Amino acid sequence: MTTYLRRRLWQSLLVLFxxxxxxxxxxxxxxxxxxxxxxxDATAEDIAKFRTAMGFDDPVAVQYLRFxxxxxxxxxxxxxxxxxxxxGLVLERLPATFELAGAGLLIAxxxxxxxxxxxxxxxxxxxxxxxxxxxxxGQAMPTFWLGIMLILVFSVRLNWLPSSGRGGLEHLxxxxxxxxxxxxxxxxxxxxxxxxxxxxxxxxxxxxxxxxAEPPVVWKHALKNASIPIVTIVxxxxxxxxxxxxxxxxxxxxxxxxxxxxxxxxxxxxPVVQSAVFLLASTFVIVNFLVxxxxxxxxxxxxxx
Amino acid sequence: MAALPPSTVxxxxxxxxxxxxxxxxxxxxxxxxxxxxxxTALFGAIVVLGVLLAAALAPLxxxxxxxxxxxxxxxxxxxxxxxxxRVHALGTDxxxxxxxxxxxxxxxxxxxxxxxxxxxxxxLGMLIGxxxxxxxxxxxxxxxxxxxIQLAFPFILLAIAVIGxxxxxxxxxxxxxxxxSWVVYARVVRGEVLSIREREYVQAAIALGSQHWRVLRHxxxxxxxxxxxxxxxxxxxxVIVIESALSFLxxxxxxxxxxxxxxxxxxRVYLSTAWWLATFPGLAILITVLxxxxxxxxxxxxxxxxxxx
Numbered sequence: 001m002t003t004y005l006r007r008r009l010w011q012s013l014l015v016l017f018x019x020x021x022x023x024x025x026x027x028x029x030x031x032x033x034x035x036x037x038x039x040x041d042a043t044a045e046d047i048a049k050f051r052t053a054m055g056f057d058d059p060v061a062v063q064y065l066r067f068x069x070x071x072x073x074x075x076x077x078x079x080x081x082x083x084x085x086x087x088g089l090v091l092e093r094l095p096a097t098f099e100l101a102g103a104g105l106l107i108a109x110x111x112x113x114x115x116x117x118x119x120x121x122x123x124x125x126x127x128x129x130x131x132x133x134x135x136x137x138g139q140a141m142p143t144f145w146l147g148i149m150l151i152l153v154f155s156v157r158l159n160w161l162p163s164s165g166r167g168g169l170e171h172l173x174x175x176x177x178x179x180x181x182x183x184x185x186x187x188x189x190x191x192x193x194x195x196x197x198x199x200x201x202x203x204x205x206x207x208x209x210x211x212x213a214e215p216p217v218v219w220k221h222a223l224k225n226a227s228i229p230i231v232t233i234v235x236x237x238x239x240x241x242x243x244x245x246x247x248x249x250x251x252x253x254x255x256x257x258x259x260x261x262x263x264x265x266x267x268x269x270x271p272v273v274q275s276a277v278f279l280l281a282s283t284f285v286i287v288n289f290l291v292x293x294x295x296x297x298x299x300x301x302x303x304x305x
Numbered sequence: 306m307a308a309l310p311p312s313t314v315x316x317x318x319x320x321x322x323x324x325x326x327x328x329x330x331x332x333x334x335x336x337x338x339x340x341x342x343x344x345t346a347l348f349g350a351i352v353v354l355g356v357l358l359a360a361a362l363a364p365l366x367x368x369x370x371x372x373x374x375x376x377x378x379x380x381x382x383x384x385x386x387x388x389x390x391r392v393h394a395l396g397t398d399x400x401x402x403x404x405x406x407x408x409x410x411x412x413x414x415x416x417x418x419x420x421x422x423x424x425x426x427x428x429l430g431m432l433i434g435x436x437x438x439x440x441x442x443x444x445x446x447x448x449x450x451x452x453x454i455q456l457a458f459p460f461i462l463l464a465i466a467v468i469g470x471x472x473x474x475x476x477x478x479x480x481x482x483x484x485x486s487w488v489v490y491a492r493v494v495r496g497e498v499l500s501i502r503e504r505e506y507v508q509a510a511i512a513l514g515s516q517h518w519r520v521l522r523h524x525x526x527x528x529x530x531x532x533x534x535x536x537x538x539x540x541x542x543x544v545i546v547i548e549s550a551l552s553f554l555x556x557x558x559x560x561x562x563x564x565x566x567x568x569x570x571x572x573r574v575y576l577s578t579a580w581w582l583a584t585f586p587g588l589a590i591l592i593t594v595l596x597x598x599x600x601x602x603x604x605x606x607x608x609x610x611x612x613x614x
Contacts, residue, residue, distance in 0.1 A: 011450065018454030022463075029470045140595035142546050142565075144553050145587030148573055152584075156577045211395060236456075243459030247550055251573075259460055262554060265469035273466050281457045 003291060012289045019281045023274050024067045028060065037080060037270060071278065077271040081264075086271035090257055090279055096166055097256035100248065101241040103172050104180035105234070112184045113230070116191025120199060121218055131188060138185030143244050147178040147251040164253035171284055175252040179244050183237045189231055194226035201225075235291035239284045339607050346603020352596025360412040367406035368394070374400035380579045396581040398571060404581065407563035408589045414557075414564045415593065418479055418548040419541045425483025427537045430490020431529070435489065438498025445495070450486045460485065464547065465556050473556045477492050482544055493536050497529045531608045538601035543596040549590050559574055565590050 005059065027033040034051035035042075038182055042050075055066065058239075070076060076086045119128045154174060155163035162171050174293075197223050207221045246258035253259070257276050264272035340346050359366050368391070378387055378401040385393045395404040404530060437448040464481050471477045502525070510520050551557040552566025560567060565586040572582025 009455065014450055015453045018450065019457050022454065022458070024390055024468050026470060029467060084592065136595065136598065137591070140542070140591050140598055142549055142587060142590050142594070144550060145569060145583070145590060148569065148576065152576055152580055192410055239456065239459055241479050243461045246459065246461045246465070247553070250554065258462070262385050262465065265465055266555075269471075270470070273469070277458065277466055280462060284459070285457050 002296060005296060008289060012285050015285050016282060019278060020068055020287070021064070023071075023278045023281075024064050026274060027270055028275070032056075033270075036268065039268075057064055073277070074264045076275040076278070079264075079269055079272050081267050081269045081272075086269075086275040087279070090260065090275040091258045093260050094279065096248070097242070097245050097252060097258060098167075099172070100175055100245055100254055100256060101180060101238070103176035104183065104241050104244075105238070107176055107180035108183040108187055108237070109234070111180075112187035113191050116188045117195055117218065117223065119188070119192040120195035122166050123196065128192075130262060131192075134138050135185040135188040138181045139189075141181065143178060143182065143247050143250055146181055147174070147248060150174045150178060151251070166255055175254055178251070179241060179248045183240060186237065186240075187230065187233060191226065191230060195222055195230050198226045210224045220256065231291060231294060231298060235288040238287050242280045242284060315492065320407060336607060340603055343603045343606065345599045346607070347502060349596045349599030349601070349603060350361045352592060353600050356412055356593050357416065359409050360416045363409050363413055367403075367409040368392075369403035369406040371406040371410040371562050373402060377401065380582075382579070383581050394519060396579070398568070398582050399575055404568070404585055407568055408586055410472070411563040411565045411568060411586065411589065414475070414552075414562065415545045415590075416473070418482065419544045421479045422482040422486065422544045422548075423537050423541050425479065426486035426540070427490050427533065429484070430487035430536075431494050431526075431533055433487060434491040434494025434527070435498055435525060438495040438496065439502060439517070439521055439525060441499075442504075445602055450493070452491055454573050455466075455485060455488050458485075461547065464551065465554060468551065468556045473551075475558050477509075478548065478551060478557060482547055486540065487541060490533060493532050494529045497532055498525055498583065501525050501528050515559065534603040535601060535608060538597065538604055541603070542597040545594060545597070546590065 018198055027036065030036055032047075032051075034047045034054065034056050035298050037054075038050055055063060074087045078084060079086045080088055082089060100126075115131045119131045122128055151163040151174065154161045163174070165171055190208055195218075199218075204217060204221050207217050212221070242258075245254075246262060249256045249259035250252065250262050257280060261276040262275055264270075264276070340350070363388050375387075376399070378385075378393075378397050380400055381387075381393055381397045381401075383394060383396040383404075386395055387393070389438075393403050393405070395408070398404055398407070415420070431449050437445040463485060467481050468477055471481070478563060507524050515523075548557060549564065549566030552564040553570045554566075555570065557564050557566055568586035569583050572579070572584070572586070575582050
């Protein structure tokens with residue numbers, strides 16, 4: 001492992017530690033976690049008893065250490081509603097969320113990279129304008145509205161695709177498009193500007209001057225070098241996708257972590273909320289570390305930093 | 306010391322202060338002129354101005370009281386005329402309230418949350434960026450790790466968790482969005498400060514014995530303002546979408562106060578019978594956000610084309 005990667009690994013662990021602090025603090029925001037965890041009709045006496053039983057009277061640092069000890073083993077307490085380990089409930093839903101986020105990312109990359117390249121190569125043509133306008137609209141469109149409009153057209157009016165639930169491919173199409181559109185728009189604009197920058201470089205001109213055909217110039221000389229910022233943003237966009245899954249899953253009744261957390265918040269089931277926030281944040285940190293690993297292969301200069 | 310150009314030292318003197326300020330004014334005029342020449346930016350500016358005006362003058366602009374219910378006139382389609390001949394241009398909702406009026410009043414919440422949250426996160430990010438860039442070393446390391454921690458959280462999930470605990474109210478929404486959106490500002494300002502710190506006039510001020518806060522305030526801060534403004538403009542669009550997403554989930558400003566997200570959530574139930582309920586509030590968000598983005602893009606291209614935000 002290079003020094004660079006070792007440093008990044010250390011930083012990632014530090015970030016995970018910070019994530020655990022924030023997740024711990026969610027429960028302590030109002031100052032009285034006991035009142036938060038009990039039903040609203042609990043008496044003051046009940047609350048006091050519960051507080052002592054749960055150790056909420058201990059110093060905050062002691063409580064945090066106890067929380068951390070559980071957290072590293074994946075123990076965030078039991079769901080207040082289902083009486084099962086909270087993390088288990090969240091892990092059960094994780095594959096559904098990964099499936100949706102993965103499909104969203106696939107759509108984004110499949111559409112955005114070709115669109116961005118064509119836009120850059122055929123700059124200022126009608127193809128470029130159309131893709132730019134679509135990208136602008138895609139960035140301005142709220143996820144939940146897009147989802148509802150897709151349901152209106154493809155489920156209610158045309159009756160082509162199901163509007164809710166998880167099942168075969170036909171269930172995945174609408175939610176994946178909804179989730180992926182914003183990312184598609186972002187990556188299209190990034191690919192376009194990245195390609196434009198690279199296409200203006202000296203080595204591209206040299207390649208053209210020595211008679212290399214246009215397709216290899218675009219795909220080999222230019223795209224390879226424009227791909228570095230794209231790889232970075234894929235890592236960052238994963239955060240957008242995981243966060244966006246909260247909304248998308250709610251609209252399409254997709255049985256994933258996002259929908260579970262929204263339900264848990266309304267049920268005041270905070271152990272589940274904490275587990276979900278911790279799990280998604282950790283996923284983001286780990287994926288971004290892996291992106292850095294990929295990075296060192298794409299750009300050998302980084303290894304020597 | 307001898308190598309310093311005399312003007313670097315002279316800017317500290319009081320009588321010369323007025324000169325650069327007049328120059329800045331002329332710069333603003335030329336900036337505006339260049340901005341207007343970009344047609345998309347002008348379009349964005351007009352949209353933003355329109356939304357601002359509609360929100361400010363909502364009681365005058367809106368044809369109906371946004372809270373006035375009329376069960377006899379419920380779920381009427383766009384263009385519907387009631388018995389008194391009054392037209393509901395965008396139709397009525399499930400309680401017979403005028404949708405256009407509710408959208409106009411909804412702009413108030415969107416803009417108030419947008420402006421207030423951007424101000425909080427902008428100031429916070431500016432401060433953190435200044436400290437990280439100027440002092441570097443451990444301070445920088447610590448603050449940038451803090452940024453990584455902030456970024457690790459799926460924003461919406463953290464926001465709904467915190468608002469779920471604190472309870473939904475205008476104040477809580479502004480604070481939660483404001484406090485957790487500082488990272489972009491901090492990163493951009495830090496990047497600027499890293500290069501400003503090495504400039505001769507800053508080094509000269511330090512050499513002359515100026516205190517850190519003075520150097521930061523007089524020499525560094527003014528030069529980070531332009532990129533900050535671009536980030537703030539574009540971030541406003543993001544905040545408006547987040548506010549409406551929170552309202553959509555039922556964690557925004559509570560009914561009956563009209564919010565775009567809340568209207569959308571209501572309309573979702575009537576999707577198969579009354580499409581206009583969910584369609585128009587979404588269009589309002591789309592147009593507002595698009596306008597802000599186009600204006601912000603234009604601002605960036607005019608002020609600081611190399612800025613990557």
